[in-house]
Amino acid sequence: xxxxxxxxxxxxxxxxxxxxxxxxxxxxxxxxxxxxxxxxxxxxxxxxxxxxxxxxxxxxxxxxxxxxxxxxxxxxxxxxxxxxxxxxxxxxxxxxxxxxxxxxxxxxxxxxxxxxxxxxxxxxxxxxxxxxxxxxxxxxxxxxxxxxxxxxxxxxxxxxxxxxxxxxxxxxxxxxxxxxxxxxxxxxxxxxxxxxxxxxxxxxxxxxxxxxxxxxxxxxxxxxxxxxxxxxxxxxxxxxxxxxxxxxxxxxxxxxxxxxxxxxxxxxxxxxxxxxxxxxxxxxxxxxxxxxxxxxxxxxxxxxxxxxxxxxxxxxxxxxxxxxxxxxxxxxxxxxxxxxxxx
Amino acid sequence: xxxxxxxxxxxxxxxxxxxxxxxxxxxxxxxxxxxxxxxxxxxxxxxxxxxxxxxxxxxxxxxxxxxxxxxxxxxxxxxxxxxxxxxxxxxxxxxxxxxxxxxxxxxxxxxxxxxxxxxxxxxxxxxxxxxxxxxxxxxxxxxxxxxxxxxxxxxxxxxxxxxxxxxxxxxxxxxxxxxxxxxxxxxxxxxxxxxxxxxxxxxxxxxxxxxxxxxxxxxxxxxxxxxxxxxxxxxxxxxxxxxxxxxxxxxxxxxxxxxxxxxxxxxxxxxxxxxxxxxxxxxxxxxxxxxxxxxxxxxxxxxxxxxxxxxxxxxxxxxxxxxxxxxxxxxxxxxxxxxxxxxxxxxxxxxxxxxxxxxxxxxxxxxxxxxxxxxxxxxxxxxxxxxxxxxxxxxxxxxxxxxxxxxxxxxxxxxxxxxxxxxxxxxxxxxxxxxxxxxxxxxxxxxxxxxxxxxxxxxxxxxxxxxxxxxxxxxxxxxxxxxxxxxxxxxxxxxxxxxxxxxxxxxxxxxxxxxxxxxxxxxxxxxxxxxxxxxxxxxxxxxxxxxxxxxxxxxxxxxxxxxxxxxxxxxxxxxxxxxxxxxxxxxxxxxxxxxxxxxxxxxxxxxxxxxxxxxx
Numbered sequence: 001x002x003x004x005x006x007x008x009x010x011x012x013x014x015x016x017x018x019x020x021x022x023x024x025x026x027x028x029x030x031x032x033x034x035x036x037x038x039x040x041x042x043x044x045x046x047x048x049x050x051x052x053x054x055x056x057x058x059x060x061x062x063x064x065x066x067x068x069x070x071x072x073x074x075x076x077x078x079x080x081x082x083x084x085x086x087x088x089x090x091x092x093x094x095x096x097x098x099x100x101x102x103x104x105x106x107x108x109x110x111x112x113x114x115x116x117x118x119x120x121x122x123x124x125x126x127x128x129x130x131x132x133x134x135x136x137x138x139x140x141x142x143x144x145x146x147x148x149x150x151x152x153x154x155x156x157x158x159x160x161x162x163x164x165x166x167x168x169x170x171x172x173x174x175x176x177x178x179x180x181x182x183x184x185x186x187x188x189x190x191x192x193x194x195x196x197x198x199x200x201x202x203x204x205x206x207x208x209x210x211x212x213x214x215x216x217x218x219x220x221x222x223x224x225x226x227x228x229x230x231x232x233x234x235x236x237x238x239x240x241x242x243x244x245x246x247x248x249x250x251x252x253x254x255x256x257x258x259x260x261x262x263x264x265x266x267x268x269x270x271x272x273x274x275x276x277x278x279x280x281x282x283x284x285x286x287x288x289x290x291x292x293x294x295x296x297x298x299x300x301x302x303x304x305x306x307x308x309x310x311x312x313x314x315x316x317x318x319x320x321x322x323x324x325x326x327x328x329x330x331x332x333x334x335x336x337x338x339x340x341x342x343x
Numbered sequence: 344x345x346x347x348x349x350x351x352x353x354x355x356x357x358x359x360x361x362x363x364x365x366x367x368x369x370x371x372x373x374x375x376x377x378x379x380x381x382x383x384x385x386x387x388x389x390x391x392x393x394x395x396x397x398x399x400x401x402x403x404x405x406x407x408x409x410x411x412x413x414x415x416x417x418x419x420x421x422x423x424x425x426x427x428x429x430x431x432x433x434x435x436x437x438x439x440x441x442x443x444x445x446x447x448x449x450x451x452x453x454x455x456x457x458x459x460x461x462x463x464x465x466x467x468x469x470x471x472x473x474x475x476x477x478x479x480x481x482x483x484x485x486x487x488x489x490x491x492x493x494x495x496x497x498x499x500x501x502x503x504x505x506x507x508x509x510x511x512x513x514x515x516x517x518x519x520x521x522x523x524x525x526x527x528x529x530x531x532x533x534x535x536x537x538x539x540x541x542x543x544x545x546x547x548x549x550x551x552x553x554x555x556x557x558x559x560x561x562x563x564x565x566x567x568x569x570x571x572x573x574x575x576x577x578x579x580x581x582x583x584x585x586x587x588x589x590x591x592x593x594x595x596x597x598x599x600x601x602x603x604x605x606x607x608x609x610x611x612x613x614x615x616x617x618x619x620x621x622x623x624x625x626x627x628x629x630x631x632x633x634x635x636x637x638x639x640x641x642x643x644x645x646x647x648x649x650x651x652x653x654x655x656x657x658x659x660x661x662x663x664x665x666x667x668x669x670x671x672x673x674x675x676x677x678x679x680x681x682x683x684x685x686x687x688x689x690x691x692x693x694x695x696x697x698x699x700x701x702x703x704x705x706x707x708x709x710x711x712x713x714x715x716x717x718x719x720x721x722x723x724x725x726x727x728x729x730x731x732x733x734x735x736x737x738x739x740x741x742x743x744x745x746x747x748x749x750x751x752x753x754x755x756x757x758x759x760x761x762x763x764x765x766x767x768x769x770x771x772x773x774x775x776x777x778x779x780x781x782x783x784x785x786x787x788x789x790x791x792x793x794x795x796x797x798x799x800x801x802x803x804x805x806x807x808x809x810x811x812x813x814x815x816x817x818x819x820x821x822x823x824x825x826x827x828x829x830x831x832x833x834x835x836x837x838x839x840x841x842x843x844x845x846x847x848x849x850x851x852x853x854x855x856x857x858x859x860x861x862x863x864x865x866x867x868x869x870x871x872x873x874x875x876x877x878x879x880x881x882x883x884x885x886x887x888x889x890x891x892x893x894x895x896x897x898x899x900x901x902x903x904x905x906x907x908x909x910x911x912x913x914x915x916x917x918x919x920x921x922x923x924x925x926x927x928x929x930x931x932x933x934x935x936x937x938x939x940x941x942x943x944x945x946x947x948x949x950x951x952x953x954x955x956x957x958x959x
Contacts, residue, residue, distance in 0.1 A: 065810075069806055072809060074641070078638070081645070088642070089645065089647075089653075322624065326625070334762070338376065342571075342576055
């Protein structure tokens with residue numbers, strides 16, 4: 001009876017009116033998520049009631065209200081901590097964390113890196129619009145250096161985080177990146193994230209139409225721009241990109257380089273093959289750090305390395321201690337160790 | 344050998360003190376356990392520095408452990424000691440103020456040399472004169488030398504040999520107070536024999552040598568006997584407040600059928616609760632050492648949402664960090680127990696010293712109208728019961744409960760008659776197992792308690808969203824409606840207030856009317872009850888009204904208060920509970936007795952105060 005895991009996007013959509021601004025990238029992400037969940041349910045044999053969304057604060061964090069799943073709208077920055085508790089309490093749940101660059105990299109930076117370090121099996125969807133939207137336009141930890149915002153009227157003087165670099169630095173096992181408008185790619189990344197055991201981080205480069213419009217436009221404005229200035233990585237496939245798929249990446253020493261296939265004797269054999277399962281983060285680190293205009297921006301599943309998860313280790317330990325136990329109930333516990341009788 | 348004269352005593356206080364590496368906590372614990380097995384009433388309190396190894400030989404590095412044992416039930420570790428064991432001059436200096444007049448002082452004479460005397464900060468070369476200790480019974484055995492002599496045949500390094508001197512001192516005390524050594528020998532065997540049998544042998548020899556020294560010399564004119572106390576029959580164990588708190592939560596988990604989850608961050612003096620729970624994987628206890636205090640409570644809230652009995656443990660500074668998340672638990676109306684083991688504040692304050700100054704923070708330290716249940720344990724062993732009750736209230740009323748403990752009862756220990764879990768009530772959380780007709784409404788409530796229902800993720804048909812935004816009073820969807828907000832504020836307050844219908848009526852110790860009513864709450868119970876019962880035995884018209892339930896206050900308080908001529912509220916803060924009572928029962932006049940020194944009350948000062956109030 002495989003039917004019991006068959007759902008449609010409508011099964012996951014709540015009756016709440018979606019209140020993001022018209023033109024906000026979040027609408028497209030919501031659509032990707034609604035498409036991804038039926039696929040996840042079928043592939044992993046998850047019933048509807050196992051899906052749980054946990055968020056913090058910010059535009060992105062309103063997400064759970066728009067899902068007809070279990071949902072918890074928490075407090076600013078703490079979503080991954082709350083989600084960790086949910087997953088440890090009931091490891092059968094599939095736990096999703098919609099979050100933003102302010103929520104998870106500023107106020108929640110500590111919880112974010114520790115969730116990644118523990119490798120607890122939750123799926124973090126990081127909507128990166130490089131701005132604070134809900135508080136109306138202040139710079140975020142991913143805003144570009146020099147960015148003029150309401151709290152940086154003369155430009156920021158802070159270096160931004162690259163989320164992928166942070167994930168790798170925290171020994172992350174899964175990192176993927178997409179662009180809000182690429183609904184299909186985002187969906188694929190989310191399905192891959194769900195299939196990965198451990199903390200999965202999917203960064204979606206998202207446009208805030210009101211406070212930071214076109215922040216990703218240089219490389220992501222439209223299909224044509226994206227074809228030329230982004231590269232969609234697939235495990236086991238050559239790292240090629242461009243409208244005509246005539247450009248590729250090669251490694252020269254400790255650096256990646258963009259080359260044109262067919263020019264200067266470069267053949268397809270010279271082009272790097274993407275290995276998302278490689279534990280050594282060296283190439284993955286170079287990939288997440290590729291920036292326009294010198295490089296295409298890397299999209300797709302960049303890293304997907306199997307490793308022990310926190311929740312598996314957690315329950316393995318509980319079971320192993322239980323199997324050797326002498327204490328089976330509270331009465332046993334109270335009488336354990338030194339006792340004496342007064343007659 | 345002269346036979347010493349045997350004197351019978353009702354109770355004795357011994358304070359073991361030395362450098363923080365001298366093993367004084369262990370020495371004190373072994374003495375107290377041995378006395379407990381003999382059937383004495385016991386209360387103990389460790390007094391140790393915040394630093395792990397403060398500079399050796401200095402006053403700031405002195406670690407102490409006080410044991411009070413008696414031929415009746417003992418409720419405090421004792422104000423002043425009959426015997427002070429001081430392993431160096433610094434220990435003598437730090438503890439001289441805690442001596443009873445004419446007390447016995449046993450020092451390791453070997454350490455009373457120029458170097459150690461100077462390190463302890465004495466101005467002269469005669470610490471005893473400098474501290475004005477004429478008239479005290481000072482015994483000055485060369486403990487280090489005699490320990491080395493006794494162990495000269497043992498093939499151990501000099502450092503390990505010298506470390507056994509605490510056992511020599513313990514041997515002396517065992518002789519003087521007629522205690523058997525079997526328990527200590529057994530402890531030494533189980534602790535050291537596997538690792539290094541030589542260390543076990545050395546410790547046992549040192550213990551025996553100390554015992555023999557005391558028996559063979561004339562250093563002690565008398566020895567003392569303290570008869571067993573007339574305690575209720577049963578099987579007993581020794582328990583500290585923190586251990587009892589941890590175990591009380593496990594009991595609440597067992598009685599509710601909800602797995603126990605503890606998300607915490609280490610902080611003195613609360614850490615032991617997390618440590619005790621971490622040991623209990625055999626009972627399926629889940630512990631998560633979080634990256635910070637906020638993550639501690641947030642993982643607990645997540646676990647509660649997912650259906651576990653969730654707790655988080657902390658002390659004052661950590662409670663400050665958890666404030667916003669406590670508000671979230673109030674708003675989402677999820678069961679959660681927050682333990683605050685209070686210490687001296689503000690800020691980092693006095694990490695290892697007790698105080699009761701977090702009461703305001705517990706009651707009101709959050710944004711918005713944010714009521715929750717506040718309860719306070721009052722003895723080391725009743726931390727078990729109050730942790731259990733905190734869990735019961737949290738789960739049955741769907742509310743966060745803040746349980747107050749403090750460094751004094753958390754670290755203090757006492758004998759505890761082991762209860763049977765059959766005598767504890769079942770806990771019935773309002774879990775919903777399937778969608779009701781017409782669909783699940785997350786904020787529909789049980790009309791009696793006003794608790795909403797607990798719909799666990801994974802349950803078909805009850806998918807719902809909760810969160811920190813104000814919710815519609817039924818559907819739980821986000822609502823900014825003005826009347827709805829008023830409605831929700833009212834109902835959250837009423838839900839907490841109704842807990843008063845489910846807790847015991849306030850009681851009074853002693854006559855129900857009289858001249859003076861002593862009022863206290865939480866960890867001061869031992870001292871207040873001892874002082875009040877001493878005065879009652881003298882025929883004074885004084886009673887004690889001690890509170891464990893703070894918010895809501897139990898029923899029956901007004902009826903008690905109005906039957907006394909004077910009310911004095913005693914607490915280890917500047918009057919927080921007194922003000923809370925003024926707010927709740929404005930018609931009474933409240934006198935105050937406050938102390939904020941990082942120390943418990945002494946029974947002596949309490950009795951003086953009460954006597955002066957009775958004669959005024």
